[in-house]
Amino acid sequence: MDNPLIFIPGLFGSMGNDVIRGTGEFSFGLASKIYVPFIKTLLSMGYIENQSLFIAFYDWKNTCEFSSEKYLIPTIEKAKRISSSKKVNLICHSMGGLVARAYIQGKRYRNDVDKIIMIGTPNSGVVKSYYFWGGGKIPYFDLEENLLYKGFKAGLGIYFKIFKKMDYVNLLRETFPGVRDLLPSNEYGNYLILKGQEKDKFIPVRNMNSQNVFLNDLSKERLKNFETYLISGIGKRTSKYLTVEYDKYKNEWTDGKPEFALVTNLGDGTVTLNSSSAFCGEKIEIKGDHGDILCGSRDYISDILGKRRAAEIPTEKMECIYVLISSNINRADIAANMEDSKISTQFLEENHYLSFLYADKKEDFNIFLNPIKEKDARAVLIYIDNKNEIKILFNKNINKKVFLTKESLI
Numbered sequence: 001m002d003n004p005l006i007f008i009p010g011l012f013g014s015m016g017n018d019v020i021r022g023t024g025e026f027s028f029g030l031a032s033k034i035y036v037p038f039i040k041t042l043l044s045m046g047y048i049e050n051q052s053l054f055i056a057f058y059d060w061k062n063t064c065e066f067s068s069e070k071y072l073i074p075t076i077e078k079a080k081r082i083s084s085s086k087k088v089n090l091i092c093h094s095m096g097g098l099v100a101r102a103y104i105q106g107k108r109y110r111n112d113v114d115k116i117i118m119i120g121t122p123n124s125g126v127v128k129s130y131y132f133w134g135g136g137k138i139p140y141f142d143l144e145e146n147l148l149y150k151g152f153k154a155g156l157g158i159y160f161k162i163f164k165k166m167d168y169v170n171l172l173r174e175t176f177p178g179v180r181d182l183l184p185s186n187e188y189g190n191y192l193i194l195k196g197q198e199k200d201k202f203i204p205v206r207n208m209n210s211q212n213v214f215l216n217d218l219s220k221e222r223l224k225n226f227e228t229y230l231i232s233g234i235g236k237r238t239s240k241y242l243t244v245e246y247d248k249y250k251n252e253w254t255d256g257k258p259e260f261a262l263v264t265n266l267g268d269g270t271v272t273l274n275s276s277s278a279f280c281g282e283k284i285e286i287k288g289d290h291g292d293i294l295c296g297s298r299d300y301i302s303d304i305l306g307k308r309r310a311a312e313i314p315t316e317k318m319e320c321i322y323v324l325i326s327s328n329i330n331r332a333d334i335a336a337n338m339e340d341s342k343i344s345t346q347f348l349e350e351n352h353y354l355s356f357l358y359a360d361k362k363e364d365f366n367i368f369l370n371p372i373k374e375k376d377a378r379a380v381l382i383y384i385d386n387k388n389e390i391k392i393l394f395n396k397n398i399n400k401k402v403f404l405t406k407e408s409l410i
Helices: 028-046 064-083 095-104 129-134 146-163 167-176 177-182 212-220 290-296 298-305
Strands: 006-008 053-055 088-093 113-119 192-196 200-202 229-235 239-243 255-262 280-287 320-327 327-335 341-346 353-361 365-371 375-385 390-398 403-405
Touching: 006 028, 006 064, 006 095, 028 053, 028 088, 028 146, 028 290, 028 298, 028 341, 028 353, 053 064, 053 129, 064 088, 064 095, 064 177, 095 177, 113 298, 129 255, 146 353, 146 375, 146 390, 167 177, 167 229, 167 239, 177 212, 200 239, 229 290, 229 298, 280 290, 320 365, 365 375
Parallel strands: 006 053, 006 088, 088 113, 113 229, 192 239, 229 280
Antiparallel strands: 192 200, 239 255, 320 353, 320 375, 327 365, 341 353, 365 403, 375 390
């Protein structure tokens, strides 16, 4: 009998009350555009959801160790119980691979994992996380290759910073301790380049204030008996180093304020090849960005798991995305000359909404906003395209009904 398969999504891949109060039961939320096609791919291999295929949603704001304890371990126990199996297989995307490592390299590991497949997992960290942890700067979506990930970082970043008033580094760190687990580890090596009057020099990663304690400690743990496969994306501009200035900003930034990123094509636009392959196991490289490599790795996955080759699930290619964040709105109605599947709205806590419009540049839309009386209502609309153009189209407090059209905004 085949082992049951557990899928662990990446950063932003889980939405529910544990992540943001008021968003209901766990689901992929706005990340469905990335993960639903992948789940369909696994189903086409012969898996059956909640019988042989399980999803380990988790609170990505929290640490990987916390998520492993609270979410992954109970999912593994559930999968073993329902399938009557002694072991499971894990397939992980991005941060989900670190949640898995917290278990398989931790003290509570029960020798019940047979195979683990990591797709785009930052096994030695990502430099982009320093923007957040080092100085509390969100969003940093201009450094992202995948259009949907830009949308997530823009929307959720603005929601927490502008609408939830999280402007202070310590408050952000308390709310998002999981970001620390994404910092470059000692194994990543030096990644901040301090600008000098005569010459630039690397800041030794071991001497930095911003330390990835989780990965640094994890690297000392002895690996257990399981098969590991590391699937990495290449061919996309990926941040590898950051140049920083220190003297002027030492009160704001722990190890220097980033000025610009030095990039490599050996990465998926989010995670470098060196980081995703910084773990023992068979290494596989495919071309694609951080989201594309999920479905792009289907043939490798089916061969590893001994399943039939998966059918190719169509995925939408987008030219641009509109991100709407609104607060104290009774209703946020979006009308567009496009398929319903191209409009996604996530209700957040306290009359906040986060909406995505997946469009091409020729498609029209109308947005109707109805503010709650005697409440401070606000809406922000952002345009992002696949050529790195980013525009704030609307950012206002509103006290009456507002009707926005594409023609009036662009």
